[in-house]
Amino acid sequence: MNKFNEIYLDIESAILNQQYQAGELLPSENELAKSYNVSRETIRKALVLLLENGYIQKKQGKGSIVLDVQRFNFPVSGLTSYQELKSSQHINSKTILVKNIRQTMPDAVTKQLQLPKDTAVHFVERLRQVNGESIILDKDYLLTSVIPDLPDKEAENSLFQYIEQTLGLSIGYAQKEFTVEPVTKEDKQLMSLHGDTHVVVVRSSVYLEDTTLFQYTESRHRLDKFKFVDFARRRSPM
Amino acid sequence: MNKFNEIYLDIESAILNQQYQAGELLPSENELAKSYNVSRETIRKALVLLLENGYIQKKQGKGSIVLDVQRFNFPVSGLTSYQELKSSQHINSKTILVKNIRQTMPDAVTKQLQLPKDTAVHFVERLRQVNGESIILDKDYLLTSVIPDLPDKEAENSLFQYIEQTLGLSIGYAQKEFTVEPVTKEDKQLMSLHGDTHVVVVRSSVYLEDTTLFQYTESRHRLDKFKFVDFARRRSPM
DNA sequence: TAGTGGTCTAGACCACCGT
DNA sequence: CGGTGGTCTAGACCACTAA
Structure with missing residues (x-):
């Protein structure tokens, strides 16, 4: 070190x-x-x-x-996975693997990220439950060109841990975008929404250290359980 | 330089x-x-x-x-004021000064920030309009011990600019917290909400370089106009 | 004025990558 | 192997703060 x-x-x-x-x-x-x-x-x-x-x-x-x-009690800012957050916050929670299949990246995503059409990915869909309620719906698309295999038991745990520790890859950086959007049918089916009309949507593109894009994630959060904390320093606004 | x-x-x-x-x-x-x-x-x-x-x-x-x-087209992450954002994005917008009065800091805030009760502040309330719609409601509390005077015409423009350029103070850092909360009566009265039930709330505590807290801000955004983009590097999760 | 952090240097050794 | 970035050093000068 x-x-x-x-x-x-x-x-x-x-x-x-x-x-x-x-x-x-x-x-x-x-x-x-x-x-x-x-x-x-x-x-x-x-x-x-x-x-x-x-x-x-x-x-x-x-x-x-x-x-x-x-x-400054909740330094979530930066690039932290759900698993790391969970362990650092001692949240009583559970992950349910809904789907882990191979398919192609949705066209809307390939277009935005300038990827070739029909890029092969693992599509992993997971529900995060806290106290029996489904609070977060995570949809991850992992490029098979970077991650050839994705066993169910890894998908149930931490993707970052599998990628870094088992596969020995180095995660470099990510771009995240936060918006609030109307709920979809799928949200209503899978999440415990209590009639909410919107969810917080966090879309991330995650890159390896060698700048390869390897993961695109859409994380959908119930409004009342979402919180993001950021520590920011002033940079002279030129 | x-x-x-x-x-x-x-x-x-x-x-x-x-x-x-x-x-x-x-x-x-x-x-x-x-x-x-x-x-x-x-x-x-x-x-x-x-x-x-x-x-x-x-x-x-x-x-x-x-x-x-x-x-990475929207580097909002960090500490950027509405005015700076506006000029960098060429948004056609307008600010309406709703209130600029002297009062004491609300008890809920003094308790959370460990300030003395009855701390004297300027309370500035402003609406941000885009294309004639009131999209954002900003409520700023500025400690009079740091900022003795706050003319209306400065409050209509950039608080940061007034603080840095006119008063010659140096802004150091801020902590921001993002949540989604039910609308208040005031939100309904002042903002163009189209019947929305929630708004995005960004609460910030802003400090000078000498670590003095001088501003607490609550910024309330209409859901469909809110977007936050963050660029994050992976830090070894120890 | 003495002590602080801010900047900058020239050089050294190491770990990693590609040929 | 040579070139790359990663780390570390010892020393220098400056700008700022407080007494």
Whole structure:
């Protein structure tokens, strides 16, 4: 593991354990460099990670102020799978595999993503249940050119885990789009909607590190169970 | 201006002008360092910015691949104001100032943000109209301890611009939370809802660079006009 | 003025990729 | 193997903050 990543994790846990309290200053970069026995630039790389993840705020001439992490309690922003979310939030939930079949990518999707027509995919449809209610409907399309086989028992668990750990592929980045749309017949059949007229729809295109598109996902959430939290830094608006 | 920022902007515009095409490799870090007459670490800082903004993907031993920026066409993620969004998207829209009064922060907000009860704020309520329809209702609470005066004519324009340019304050970061909630009476009165039962609610806490909280905003969007796009990189899920 | 973070350098070694 | 990006260093100078 990198030095700067180790240092990041070390300081992160110190903040979470409240060894550094909100509002306090971290030791200066020079002090940290001395105490970790690394150069200042290495410390600075660790601090960038803390900064990006909302743990600290830096001020020139002043120092690095520890932020109130309790207040930022749900760092979902970024690229996190349902499984990871579930384990980090200790949600009592269950996944039901509705479908896992091979077919071609829908035309609407191939057109938008500039893929060839009739691209072969695994189509995986899953329901996420919490306390017996079907809250989320996930529809995943995985390119068979990248993922040749997709056993049912993997589809019931985490696709990301299967892709990264079993297949040894590296996930790079994703683009997500959030909208609210009218419910479909399928939503009504599969989800516990209580007569809702709309669902939140999150459409994602997921790419490997080598920039290959390998997955397109449509995730449909019941309105009252949807929440997305984002931590954003101001970038000078030029 | 920084060197690495200049270089970032330079390469960014080269990508947008398609001088570097999607799928191509950028010149190597050593070549870029030579041609810009800077050290390699400085080039790398510029590339980090390109990476974070979804312009390139790096691969060890290979190079920096230019991504298809057209596909990522709506980089709203981050901290961008309505005015900036409007000008970047050339939306034909109008802002109506409904209220600009002094009052105390609602108790529900002070409790959640751990502020003192009866914190004095400017309460600004604004409607965003597109093509004559009221699409968004913004309710801003600005601490008078940070922003003593808030003229109506500034409230009609950009709050961020007033805060940054006129007052000379530096905005640091924000935490945003997205949910979908039932409409209120006020929503029905002020917005053009066509009988919708829900609105998207974006609640933001905005902080200065010195970590002072100075603004709390509730932004209520009509369902069919709401869209949020996020570019996310995979972080090793530990 | 002393200490802080912000930037930049020149060089080093490593891991990974392709030939 | 040579070239790529990934990491790390030791040192320098600057801009900002607080006393």
